[in-house]
Amino acid sequence: MSKCITIDDDTYKLLRSLKHGPGDSFTKVIRRNVYKPLDTCGELLDSYEQDPPPQRATFDRVPRLRRIAY
Numbered sequence: 001m002s003k004c005i006t007i008d009d010d011t012y013k014l015l016r017s018l019k020h021g022p023g024d025s026f027t028k029v030i031r032r033n034v035y036k037p038l039d040t041c042g043e044l045l046d047s048y049e050q051d052p053p054p055q056r057a058t059f060d061r062v063p064r065l066r067r068i069a070y
Contacts, residue, residue, distance in 0.1 A: 007015075018029045038044045 015026055015029050018033060019026075038047060
């Protein structure tokens with residue numbers, strides 16, 4: 001079942017920027033990046049057992065910073 005939602009333009013641009021390619025859906029983007037808040041430590045443990053931890057950001061996406069000597 002699919003649902004139609006309304007989002008602001010800036011939110012759409014953010015979701016679009018998180019897509020991994022043309023075959024990636026907004027549903028997949030949301031599932032990768034939005035998590036339900038957990039209420040108990042047991043829920044946290046269950047969450048780690050069911051889902052792998054999120055991927056670390058790759059350094060390729062972070063612009064290189066040069067040190068400036070003062």
